[in-house]
Amino acid sequence: MKNLLILGAGTAGTIMANHLRKKMNRSEWKITIVDKEGDHYYQPGFLFMPFRIYSEADVVKPKRKFVGGGVDYLEADVDRIEADANQVHLKNGNTLAYDVLIVATGTTPVPEETEGMTGPDWRKRVHEFYTFEGAKALANTLDDWQGGRLVMHICEMPIKCPVAPLEFVFLADSWLRERGLRDKTELVYATPLSGAFTKPVASKILSGLLEEKQIEVVNDFNISHVDNEDHKIVSWDEREVPYDLLVTVPTNMGDPMIERSGLGDELNFVPTDKHTLQSKAHENIFVIGDATDAPTSKAGSVAHFEAEVLTENILAFTQGKPLPEKFDGHANCFIESGNEKAFLLDFNYELEPVPGKFPVPGIGPMSLLGESKLNHMGKMAFRWIYWNVLLPGHPIPMVGHRMTLSGKKLPEGVKAPQPLV
């Protein structure tokens, strides 16, 4: 019997387990998935918790429930991978041998990376919504908000769901309006990027939206430290942004287990072939989701597309065949823009988000890079799709892992990508 071991039962690991248990020969392969935590969080829901649009119960379910029969589920903390010996050491002292390993340990915010971030203001005036605990604490603080300077801030890139901070200020704007507090609140967006977003066409549109909503933008802001005494963040080039409430996205890093295994880059992300998802260092190690260093968004939608590619590649690998599938970097993200409207972005390694219709060319019904109520409904429907379609590994109709050009309008100056062969 051979062992296929999956580390991490988050979005990517769970989908992989559910794909592989249906496709692998289980008299030859034993599939095991390991995770240190019992609860599965619908992380996109963390954005809505501070505004009490989602309750805690909307976003948490037991992890085990989503891993289907035929897979051994193990709740344990992984200490390190010993790649040269094809084994994984657990913190409880046990070891697990593998023939094929899938690393799906994701990324988490590490506020300690920034001087002063976890000082006296932490969870009082300084908050984050990238964790369940953080989103809950921020909801309590917002309940008491009476106005002042509310600063949304990003420490450094890359972060998972790079549009989430923008969504937060857009939602905050409409939430404040509803409560009659918008006039009493200065909304500020401080980012290390030179624009609102990482890609030019979308960045321009989103910058326009920030301006329209009178949200002050501070660009190229690389944080050096948080000053808890004067309640301000200070950049390396000595600019200062005062806050009454700071909502920050701390540095996102891969799990420290990756560092202990000697498998990561400076942020503990695993160097990975961006098309095949094979680790660059070991041919029987594959990496998926937020744990990779692939140059696309760290997003659940990406993990979902990658899972289709990786399933085919793992099946081929276990049969000694060349890896057949190539991932093109496809990402598909809704952006909540407030007032129950949203944008939709669809892009890949080669093509930035451009306007158009999705998923049916010319018809939609959803519009790419345009604001609509329907996009918002799509985003809100996604929670159901996540629990019932995505995690069990069922295909989502009409949305394939390869990005398609049909339905997209390329603005002048944007080059069409070469199709992957």
Place this chain on the structure above:
Amino acid sequence: MPDKTINGVTVSTDDDGFLQDHSPWNKDMAATIAEEEGITLTDAHWKVLDYILADFAEKGAVPGMRRLNKVGGIPTKELYSLFPGGPIKKAAKIAGLPKPASCV
């Protein structure tokens, strides 16, 4: 693409003045680009530029601040004093490399 003459060599650059092609680049050209940015290159600058060039050759990407700090051993504070404003962008430009892609 705008063409530009640096030290008598015509090079093509992007809209922000980054070289489109690294091959005509040399140390004298770096010094001239640096002057345009108001920087006189010293050994301390070259330590950063050499690291960025070596890393680019290996990885195909301009390293970020954290990588320069953690792997290259260059403190962030020092980067800001050597290349005031946007250190990574300025250093990449002087090293004749493409504009660093803002992370996805």
